[in-house]
Amino acid sequence: MNLYLQDFSKGILKENPIFRQLLGCCPTLAVTTLAVNGLGMGLAATAVLVCSNVVISSLRRFIPERIRIPCYIVVIATFVTVIDMLLKAFQPGLYNALGVFVPLIVVNCIILGRAEAFAGKRPVIRSLFDGLGMGLGFTLALLIISTIREIAGQGSFFGIQLFGAAFEPMQLFAAPSGAFIVMGLLLALTNIIYKRFSIE
Amino acid sequence: MRDLLRLVLTMTLVGVISAAVLTVANAVTEPVVIERQEREYRQTLEKYYPELADFETREIEGRRYDIIKSHEGEMLGIMATAETQGYDDLITYNLAVDGEGHITGLRIVSHSETKGIGSVIEEPEFQNRLVGKGFQDPLQPGVDVDTVSGATISTAALIDSVRGTMEVIGCQFYGAREKMVDLSAMPAGTYRGAAEGYEAEIVVEVVMDQGKITEIEVVEHGDPAIYFAESFALVREQILDLQRLEAVDIKTGATKSAEGIVKAVCNALQETTDGGGGEEK
Numbered sequence: 001m002n003l004y005l006q007d008f009s010k011g012i013l014k015e016n017p018i019f020r021q022l023l024g025c026c027p028t029l030a031v032t033t034l035a036v037n038g039l040g041m042g043l044a045a046t047a048v049l050v051c052s053n054v055v056i057s058s059l060r061r062f063i064p065e066r067i068r069i070p071c072y073i074v075v076i077a078t079f080v081t082v083i084d085m086l087l088k089a090f091q092p093g094l095y096n097a098l099g100v101f102v103p104l105i106v107v108n109c110i111i112l113g114r115a116e117a118f119a120g121k122r123p124v125i126r127s128l129f130d131g132l133g134m135g136l137g138f139t140l141a142l143l144i145i146s147t148i149r150e151i152a153g154q155g156s157f158f159g160i161q162l163f164g165a166a167f168e169p170m171q172l173f174a175a176p177s178g179a180f181i182v183m184g185l186l187l188a189l190t191n192i193i194y195k196r197f198s199i200e
Numbered sequence: 201m202r203d204l205l206r207l208v209l210t211m212t213l214v215g216v217i218s219a220a221v222l223t224v225a226n227a228v229t230e231p232v233v234i235e236r237q238e239r240e241y242r243q244t245l246e247k248y249y250p251e252l253a254d255f256e257t258r259e260i261e262g263r264r265y266d267i268i269k270s271h272e273g274e275m276l277g278i279m280a281t282a283e284t285q286g287y288d289d290l291i292t293y294n295l296a297v298d299g300e301g302h303i304t305g306l307r308i309v310s311h312s313e314t315k316g317i318g319s320v321i322e323e324p325e326f327q328n329r330l331v332g333k334g335f336q337d338p339l340q341p342g343v344d345v346d347t348v349s350g351a352t353i354s355t356a357a358l359i360d361s362v363r364g365t366m367e368v369i370g371c372q373f374y375g376a377r378e379k380m381v382d383l384s385a386m387p388a389g390t391y392r393g394a395a396e397g398y399e400a401e402i403v404v405e406v407v408m409d410q411g412k413i414t415e416i417e418v419v420e421h422g423d424p425a426i427y428f429a430e431s432f433a434l435v436r437e438q439i440l441d442l443q444r445l446e447a448v449d450i451k452t453g454a455t456k457s458a459e460g461i462v463k464a465v466c467n468a469l470q471e472t473t474d475g476g477g478g479e480e481k
Binding site for chain 2: 059062063064066067070071074075077078081082085086088089090092099
């Protein structure tokens with residue numbers, strides 16, 4: 001049980017995909033203009049990650065070593081396409097907001113990275129917890145970045161206006177350059193915190 | 201060899217299973233997407249035509265035209281659905297035209313234009329440049345309707361497509377309709393009109409007798425004979441039968457010829473009633 005908890009928690013804190021591993025930065029920078037987009041992207045990627053981890057782990061003895069990467073990619077692409085279809089059908093607003101970044105989850109390096117580094121070698125349940133942890137770690141990072149960008153760039157949080165009409169939003173934070181700045185500052189901050197409390 | 205076979209089989213199996221999963225997912229989600237699109241379309245219809253009771257769909261050149269009718273059966277306008285190549289991908293739009301043939305609204309159904317640049321096509325500030333235009337108005341992009349600089353390709357493509365749609369709407373649903381009002385009052389005689397066909401100009405003579413079109417004859421044309429004959433037979437039969445020029449079915453595989461014939465007949469009668477260049481013999 002402790003092992004499962006460890007598999008789960010390392011993705012969120014110790015090996016957070018964004019803040020510690022710096023994986024999957026492209027969607028991170030692109031979709032985090034609004035908190036709801038960040039959350040949606042994170043959950044979509046989590047769903048794909050959990051599904052692909054479970055399937056890849058259960059197929060690990062069946063898939064020959066030499067063609068494991070193409071097999072992983074087919075599995076991941078299948079789940080991404082399913083998620084894409086589901087979003088289009090049931091969450092059209094989010095689907096339009098995320099745009100091309102939903103299909104691009106296929107090449108999100110967190111997912112292939114976990115398949116290669118973890119799920120391809122370990123049992124199903126552990127892979128499930130790993131996927132869940134990594135996915136939620138990714139979601140958490142996206143949520144933090146997008147919340148900061150939405151508040152500073154649009155003066156709102158999940159679409160709710162926080163300030164009066166006098167508030168002048170800082171356009172910079174809504175622009176792509178704002179994403180780099182926020183992410184850079186957060187990386188510096190997490191580095192300080194991790195050193196201070198020696199989390200490794 | 202056995203190894204290779206195993207690789208191929210495994211990969212194939214993974215692919216087949218993936219395809220099966222996607223087929224199921226598509227079967228589940230597609231009806232939902234289609235239903236929502238239809239609901240949105242219906243809402244758009246109701247927004248532009250509050251008195252809408254019924255509509256009749258016609259397809260011309262891959263574009264869809266819904267003839268909107270009120271409870272009394274009167275034509276309230278035309279809602280066209282068309283698509284055009286934008287900067288990135290296809291732009292699909294609805295164009296609402298009122299009973300007088302003026303654009304009342306434009307709705308972008310889907311597009312993949314660059315956010316913040318080509319996506320201006322969705323904004324009222326741009327769309328209002330088209331609203332109020334009629335089918336008689338010239339709609340040359342950049343000349344009659346301003347494009348948006350920085351998004352020239354997206355906006356020009358849309359304006360140009362709207363122009364094409366309006367041309368079809370004008371001739372198919374309005375151009376003739378007004379003339380038809382005077383049809384019964386038109387003196388008997390033979391009227392000549394011309395319009396561009398597929399390869400060359402088509403000249404027709406329309407025989408009017410007692411307020412009815414009794415015969416249509418081709419004086420001149422330069423289109424491929426086999427296609428032309430077939431189109432002409434179909435169009436002629438319909439016009440003589442229905443005694444109107446709007447909503448003539450021209451889906452015959454020789455669309456340009458058929459359209460040319462309808463336009464030529466349209467011109468023959470139109471120019472006469474306008475007191476213009478029509479020729480009465």
